[in-house]
Amino acid sequence: MIESKLTKNQSMVHTCLTQENGPMTAYAILDALREKGFRAPLQVYRALEKLTELKLVHRLESMSAFVACQHGTCEHSGAAVFAICDTCGTVAEFAAADVSKSLESHVKENGFVLKKTTIELRGECRQCYAV
């Protein structure tokens, strides 16, 4: 398991995010971990940086928040897509290989070397819409 390689702080942040089962801001994580000794934003940001690198955690750019990968360690075929409910805040993560392929081909026409893809969908989930 990749998690076994995590340091103490990284592990605490990852556990926190996993238990939350939804997106948290860095400062929300900090507050949640104060009782366990966290004192400063940087402790959270450093852990998040590593976790993101390992793809155990994803950053949601459109809400400046972080969420645990819903596939454990994320080996999607293609980029991850996030559907974010603006009403209840839940996030659904899925892979869309066709989308990634299409974007790559669009971009290669222009000689653009793609390194990272961000796809975030904002809207309302089924449950919230039903209400």
Place this chain on the structure above:
Amino acid sequence: MIESKLTKNQSMVHTCLTQENGPMTAYAILDALREKGFRAPLQVYRALEKLTELKLVHRLESMSAFVACQHGTCEHSGAAVFAICDTCGTVAEFAAADVSKSLESHVKENGFVLKKTTIELRGECRQCYAV
């Protein structure tokens, strides 16, 4: 022309972004417009809010910056895609109808009501890669 409906502040911000021909943060815009009387962030943010609503300007979530729509007033068929060069900062905006279609169908399977799509590609443009 839609621009004729803009207020003074909105117009100044739009002109600023258009002349820059690339992304600017709100505070960079503020600094650029200080000589023309801007004093506070809110003046910029209010203008940006309206311009974004009119799709004359797009917000780049992954860099907390704003860029003038490269299609004037943006009526893409489907969501806009931004290819951002991490080296030189240039942004290429294009439409990808197939991508939008695919994302919509993915999402509708789950009863998610899509309201806004963010697609941002980070990497290196042809010029920078050649060097």
Place this chain on the structure above:
DNA sequence: ATATGTAATGTAATAACATAACATACGAGA
């Protein structure tokens, strides 16, 4: 055991991005 090197962590200060709250101006219609 001691020294050295390196990765991780701790801490404070500050930068960068964004909004709240309230005051004022000003034109379009009743």
Place this chain on the structure above:
DNA sequence: TCTCGTATGTTATGTTATTACATTACATAT
């Protein structure tokens, strides 16, 4: 004129992220 909505101005505050530097923990070499 009066009133209402929209735009603007101003100050303060809130939120997110990074810089800079000090310290600790741990592995390895002498």
